[in-house]
Amino acid sequence: MEERKDKIVLEQTGDLGNRKHILIIDDDLNTLKTLRYYLQDTYKVTVVNSGKVAVDFLLKYMPDLILLDYLMPMFNGAAVLKIIKSREATKDIPVYFLTGQTDRETVIECLSLKPAGYIIKPVAKDALLAKMEEAFGQ
Numbered sequence: 001m002e003e004r005k006d007k008i009v010l011e012q013t014g015d016l017g018n019r020k021h022i023l024i025i026d027d028d029l030n031t032l033k034t035l036r037y038y039l040q041d042t043y044k045v046t047v048v049n050s051g052k053v054a055v056d057f058l059l060k061y062m063p064d065l066i067l068l069d070y071l072m073p074m075f076n077g078a079a080v081l082k083i084i085k086s087r088e089a090t091k092d093i094p095v096y097f098l099t100g101q102t103d104r105e106t107v108i109e110c111l112s113l114k115p116a117g118y119i120i121k122p123v124a125k126d127a128l129l130a131k132m133e134e135a136f137g138q
Contacts, residue, residue: 019042019043019044020043020044020064020065020132020136021043021044021045021046021061021062021063021064021065022039022043022044022045022046022063022064022065022066022067022132023046023047023048023054023057023058023061023063023065023066023067024036024039024045024046024047024048024066024067024098025047025048025049025050025051025053025054025066025067025068025069025072025077025080026047026049026067026068026069026072026098027049027050027069027072027073028069029049031069031121032047032049033047035047035067035098035128038125038128038129039128039129039132042129042132043132046061046063050072050073050074050075051072051074051075051076051077051079051080052074052075054066054068054075054080055075055080055083055084058084058087058089058090062089062090062093063093064093064094064136065093065094065095065096065116065132065135065136066084066093066094066095066096067096067098067119068080068081068095068096068097068098068115069097069098069099070097070099070101070106070110071099071100071101077097077099077110078109078110078113081095081097081113081115082113085113085114094116094117094135095115095116096115096116096117096118096119096131096135097110097115097117097118097119098119098121098123099118099119099120099121100120100121100122102120116135117131117135119131
C-alpha cells in the first residue's frame, strides 16, 4: 500500500462479483491494513488514507457502505460526511464513524451528522463483521 498522502491509496480486495463494497477511510495505515484483513474474505474492500482522497474516489466509484475515521488531517470525518451527504450521488450511502474518539463533544458532533452508526475502535473482527452483517441486513 502506497503511503503518500495526496495520491489515491487504493488497495482493493475481493472479487467484483456479488460482494458488497466497503470503503474504509482512515489516515492510519495499520488501521487500514487491519480492517481490510478483517473484511476481505466477505466483502470487496477499498481503503484510502485521507478524506480528500475519499472525496476524489467517490466522484468515480459508489461503495455500498463507508467506514469513516473521525480524526484525520485536512478533512476530518465530519467534513467528509458533510460532503458525502451534500452530493446527490452519494447522500444515501450508509456511513459509519469508526473512531477512537469517545469524548462527549466529539460523539455529540458525530451523531448530530446522522451517520448510520458509530463504532469505537479498536474493534474486534467478530464485532465488526456482525455490525456489517446488520448494516447489510444479512
